[in-house]
Amino acid sequence: MKETLEKNNTIELDIELDIEGMDCPSCAMKIEKRLGKLQGIQSARVDLGSETASIKFSSGGECDIELIKNEIDKLGYKATEPEADLDEEISEREKHKARRKFRAKIITSVSLSIIIVVLGMKDHIGLLSSVSHEFANWLSLPLSTVVVFWCGSKFLKGFWAALKSGTADMDTLIVIGTMSAYIYSIVIMLFPNISGEHEHMVYFESAAMIITFILLGNYLEFNLKSKTQYAIKSLMSLQSKKALVIRNGSEYEIPISKVKTGDVVLVKPGERIPVDGVVIEGSSSVDESMMTGESIPVDKVTGTKAIGGTVNLNGYLKIRTEKTVKESFLSKIITLVKDAQKSKPKIQRIADRVSAVFVPLVILIAIGTFAVWDFVIGQSLSYSLLKAVSVLIIACPCALGLATPIAIVLGVGRAAEYKILFNNAQAIENVNKINTIVFDKTGTLTYAKFQVTGIITYSNGVTYTQEDILRKAASIENYSEHPIARAIVEHYKNSNSSDSLLKVDEFKITSGIGVEAKIEGKKYKLGGANLINKDNLHIQSNPDGHKNIYLFEDEKLIGEIQLSDRIKAGAKDVIRKLKNDGYSLALISGDGREVTEKIAGELGIEDFRSEVLPDKKQDIVAQMQSKGRKTAMVGDGVNDAPALSKSDLGIAIGTGQDVAIQSADIILVKGDLENILALFKISKKTIRIIKQNIFWAFFYNAAAIPIAAGVLVPWGISVSPAIAAMLMAFSDVVTVLFNSLRLKYVKIQ
Numbered sequence: 001m002k003e004t005l006e007k008n009n010t011i012e013l014d015i016e017l018d019i020e021g022m023d024c025p026s027c028a029m030k031i032e033k034r035l036g037k038l039q040g041i042q043s044a045r046v047d048l049g050s051e052t053a054s055i056k057f058s059s060g061g062e063c064d065i066e067l068i069k070n071e072i073d074k075l076g077y078k079a080t081e082p083e084a085d086l087d088e089e090i091s092e093r094e095k096h097k098a099r100r101k102f103r104a105k106i107i108t109s110v111s112l113s114i115i116i117v118v119l120g121m122k123d124h125i126g127l128l129s130s131v132s133h134e135f136a137n138w139l140s141l142p143l144s145t146v147v148v149f150w151c152g153s154k155f156l157k158g159f160w161a162a163l164k165s166g167t168a169d170m171d172t173l174i175v176i177g178t179m180s181a182y183i184y185s186i187v188i189m190l191f192p193n194i195s196g197e198h199e200h201m202v203y204f205e206s207a208a209m210i211i212t213f214i215l216l217g218n219y220l221e222f223n224l225k226s227k228t229q230y231a232i233k234s235l236m237s238l239q240s241k242k243a244l245v246i247r248n249g250s251e252y253e254i255p256i257s258k259v260k261t262g263d264v265v266l267v268k269p270g271e272r273i274p275v276d277g278v279v280i281e282g283s284s285s286v287d288e289s290m291m292t293g294e295s296i297p298v299d300k301v302t303g304t305k306a307i308g309g310t311v312n313l314n315g316y317l318k319i320r321t322e323k324t325v326k327e328s329f330l331s332k333i334i335t336l337v338k339d340a341q342k343s344k345p346k347i348q349r350i351a352d353r354v355s356a357v358f359v360p361l362v363i364l365i366a367i368g369t370f371a372v373w374d375f376v377i378g379q380s381l382s383y384s385l386l387k388a389v390s391v392l393i394i395a396c397p398c399a400l401g402l403a404t405p406i407a408i409v410l411g412v413g414r415a416a417e418y419k420i421l422f423n424n425a426q427a428i429e430n431v432n433k434i435n436t437i438v439f440d441k442t443g444t445l446t447y448a449k450f451q452v453t454g455i456i457t458y459s460n461g462v463t464y465t466q467e468d469i470l471r472k473a474a475s476i477e478n479y480s481e482h483p484i485a486r487a488i489v490e491h492y493k494n495s496n497s498s499d500s501l502l503k504v505d506e507f508k509i510t511s512g513i514g515v516e517a518k519i520e521g522k523k524y525k526l527g528g529a530n531l532i533n534k535d536n537l538h539i540q541s542n543p544d545g546h547k548n549i550y551l552f553e554d555e556k557l558i559g560e561i562q563l564s565d566r567i568k569a570g571a572k573d574v575i576r577k578l579k580n581d582g583y584s585l586a587l588i589s590g591d592g593r594e595v596t597e598k599i600a601g602e603l604g605i606e607d608f609r610s611e612v613l614p615d616k617k618q619d620i621v622a623q624m625q626s627k628g629r630k631t632a633m634v635g636d637g638v639n640d641a642p643a644l645s646k647s648d649l650g651i652a653i654g655t656g657q658d659v660a661i662q663s664a665d666i667i668l669v670k671g672d673l674e675n676i677l678a679l680f681k682i683s684k685k686t687i688r689i690i691k692q693n694i695f696w697a698f699f700y701n702a703a704a705i706p707i708a709a710g711v712l713v714p715w716g717i718s719v720s721p722a723i724a725a726m727l728m729a730f731s732d733v734v735t736v737l738f739n740s741l742r743l744k745y746v747k748i749q
Contacts, residue, residue, distance in 0.1 A: 013056070013057060013058075014054070014055070014056050015055050015081070016052055016054050016055075016081075017052065017053045017055065017068070017069065017072070017079045017081060018051060018079070018080050018081070019046065019052060019053055019078065019079050020051065020077060020080075020098065021076060021077040021078055021154065021157075022046075022051055022077060027158065027170075028046035028047065029169070030158075030161070030162060030169055032044050032045065032046050033165070033167060034071055034072070034074075034075055034165055035055065035068065035071065035072070038063055038067070038068070038071060040057045040063030041056075041057045043055070043056045053072070053079070065081070069081075074161065074164075075161040075165065076154075076157035076160070076161040103219070105150070106212075106219055108146065108147070108150070109147050109151035109208070109211055110212055112146055112151075112208065113147060113205070113209050113211075113212045115143055116140045116143050116144055116204050116205045117205045117208075119131075119136040119139060120136070120140065120204065120205040137185075137189055137202050137204070138189070140202070140204040140205070141186065141204065143204075144182060144185075144204040147207070147208040147211050147212065148182055148207055148211060151211055151212075151215065152178065152211040152214075154171075155174045155175050155178070155211070155214075156171075156175055157171075158170075158171030158175075159172055159175035168359040168360055168363065169359055170359070172359055172363075173362060173363070174210065176363070176366075176389075176392055177210060177389040177390075177392035177721060178210050178211060179207075180389050180392075181203040181204075181206040181207040181210070181386070181721060182203075182207040184203060184382065185203050185204050185207070188382070189202060203382070203386065203721070206389070206721040206722050209725060209726075210721055210724075211725075212725075213722070213726040238309035238330055239256065239272075239308070239309060239325070239331075240256050240271075240272045240273075240308075240309075241255065242274075243255075243256050243259045243265050243274035243275070244265060244266045244268075245259060245263050245264065245265050245266075246263075246266055247264075251266065256274050256275065256325050257324075259274060259275055259321055259324065259325060260321070260324065261323060262321065263320070263321045264280065264319070264320050264321075265277070265321060267316065267317045267319060268312070269312055269313065269315060269316065270311070270312065271311070271312055272308075272309060272311055272312070273286070273306050273307065273309065273310050273311075273312060273317070274321075275321050275323055275324065275325050275328050276305070276327075277306050277322045277323070278305055278306065278319065278322060279300050279301060279302055279304050279305075279306055279317055279318070279319055280302060280320045281318035282300075282315055282317040283299070283301045283302070283315050284299075284300050284312050284313060284314055285297035285300070285313045285314055285315070286298050286299075286306065286310050286311065286313060287310060287311040287313055288307060288310045297313055300312075300317060307328075307329050308323075308325065308329065308331075309328075309329075309330040333416075333669070362395040362705070363392070365391055365705060365709070366392045369387050369388045369391050369709040369710070370384045370385060373388075386720065386721055387708070389721045390708040390709070390719050390720065390721050390723075390724040391708045391709050391724075393708075393724040393725050393728055394705065394707075394708040394719065394725075394728050395701055395704065395705050395728075403693035403694045403697050404693070404694070406693075407689045407693060408690075410686075410740050410741065410743040411682060411683070411686030411689075411743050412425070412428070413744075414743050414746070415679065418675050418678045419669035419675065420667075420668055420675055420678065421666065421667040421668075421669060422665070422666055423664065423665050423667070426665075427649060427666050427683075428683045428686055428687065429687060430648055430649045431632075431649060431666075431680055431683035432683060432684055433630045433648065434583070434630050434631070434648065434649055435584060435630050436583065436584040436585075436586065436624055436629040436631045436632070437583050437584070437586070437632045437634060437676075438586045438587075438588055438620070438621060438624070438631060438634065438643070438647070439585070439587050439588070439634045439635075440617075440634065440635035440636060440640050440643075441587060441599055442565065442589065442590075443653075444634055444635055444636060444653050444673075445567060445568060445571050445599065445603065446565040446567055446568060446599065447565060447568055448565065448636075449487070449565070449566070450484050450487035450547065451491070451563060451564055452470075452487060452488060452491040452563055453562045453563060454561075454562035455469055455470055455559065455560070455561055456562070457558070457559050457560075458557050458558055458559060458560070460556035460558055461556065462553075464558055467497060467499075468559075469551060469558065469559030470488070470495065470497075471492065471497065471499060471501070471502065472502065472519060472551060473488050473526055473551050473559070473561055474488050474489045474492035474493075475502040475503075475519065476507070476517045476519070477489050477515065478501055478504070479515075479517075484547070484563060485515075487563060488549070488561060502519050502520070503520075504517045505517065505518040505519070506518045513527055513531050513534055513613070514526055514530070522553055523553070523554055523555075524552065524553055525551075525555075526550070526551050526552070528547070528548065528549055528550070528592065529590070529592035529593075529611045530590055531550070533611060547562070547565060548560055548561070548563070548592070549561045567602060567603065568671075568673055570672065571603060571673050572602070572604070574676060575603045575604055576604065577677060578677075579604070581680075585607065586607040586608065586609070586620075586624075587600045587603070587605045588608075588617050588620055589610055589611075590610075590611065590612055590613065591611070592611060593610040593611065595610070596608050596609075596610035597610070617635075617643035618642040618643045618646040621646045622646060625646075625648070631647045631648050631649070632647060632648065632650075632651055633647035633649070635650075636652070644664045644665075649666065650664040651664060651666045651667075651668060652664035652666070652667045652668065653668040653671060653675075653676075666679060681746075682743075685743060685746055689739060689740055689742065689743060693739055693740065696739070704727065707719055708724050
């Protein structure tokens, strides 16, 4: 549970509940509709795939967690708050127990239905000839009662809950159809004369087979649906269950949820690092491939960061934790994937609107079917009733409800394999609308791993040596985490200088501009082109295309540090493919014109902007949008946050905790630009499959309802309720689930 705001004794809370008992999209819609009526509920999103509900509400009034859980329970479902560690294992055992009971009901339903069918068709198949029709009917009654009321109890509970809430859903169609056949059969047995020439016919086998086929379809859906959660399961498998913590000089193995910030954990070779932290003792190589996609092990020594979920390969490490397990980078990734899989793109609204009116419409069509066959055509009561029941059963809108969520779950999971994380499912749809892609330069198209290539000194009253310039610059930049700052400090440390860094006072950093500080009473400024423009400082021109950093002492230029950066491997190929696909490309950089023009020329990007401050990048994006362009911004996720938020699609590219998750719609954890191509391919394929699913769902219902109603009877084609149940149960599996599962195996690169 997350507390987001406190005002006037009212607290806005975000909670997530596990919900048991949902078996179709209409169940989720029913819960959302009920919760939406509660005072204080701001939003309620129920996800069938993960069987959870994400709810935002205002606490302090009438609405609280217990009230929400009770309202869900009244609908025939069970709502519980998810717990961690041991409770999670208990929850998993409870789910396993529920699955066993579900299988038991299916086995019972199948077995009894076979007996009921044999009893009903004994004369046609030449069995049980000595058993009278009357005895066979009375024997079928208790057997079908078990199937309808025990095996099909969840449908009855769902129907009753929908009835009390004034709604209609899939359970409504199933129960009306099943109970029509069941009750009609009992009435015929007690009062055979009311059906005229068909007084000997009962339809217990139809009632039983409807339940059986739908249960089989639900079970098949459940198994296929569980396969769509492979991404979440693989990510969760990276989390350690236990951690070896050193407290008061002793080692304790404790659950990972009990690890606190500041704890020291010991990680032995072959073990997973439990949570994020910094190495305080030891050295080793760590496999971070499952987190960052980097296949080469990363060396860890004292002072380096460690990511929870990565594998310690060959040495021991003592790590001081900086975050709890819930705050770790891995937990953020899991949360992103879960949230994206639960969210709905706009295209889902089509299916939601149709589903909302579909069930009442089907009931009206079924009533009309009965009226036409009975009163207009003049068929018997039983025949007319069976046609109406067939319409009710075959039209259950499962496929329509599953069309979008199953494809979203699989698409998001497929993207997660490439370390592509969606902040919401709407981003998947937005990818397909993009026609302009704007790139940041440093860290996006280049490695941002600068090397000092030269140092120039200037005489402005005092002449300093190259070593003096480097020492002053390194002393100031030692307080910054910028890639250029790290490059200067590292170069100084590797210069074999025996002098220590100078004492720095009044250090100040301005994002995208530069840094300021005082050393021995003198004021220094250090920065690039933006610093020069901001403070109207004078420098010589820089025609060589290098990244130059200038050092000023009391507003006078005393030194220049030349750095170089390399274009990422594969960047040229990615740019070429994007241009071939018809995208307009642009490059925005805070560097000087010469540097930016050099990089843009090598990449083949004609539209480039240089010396752009971070807060001005969003203005450029806004200008493009004003011309009707659908713009994607690709940046490092930190300095580019305003532009990422302003763009139609913000793509943060980078690794580790530096990713600005809140600003971007999509995070490319692995820094490879090739994943931009994978992102576009996965998103387009996902939306294409969603559209196919919705089309086939519409097409199926449009074709199936008239056939079930009997329009093809003059040509000898008639659908019984049992056949209708079979067709309905497997239609969503074939047209939606199997089609969506293609996303799991689609070739991306």
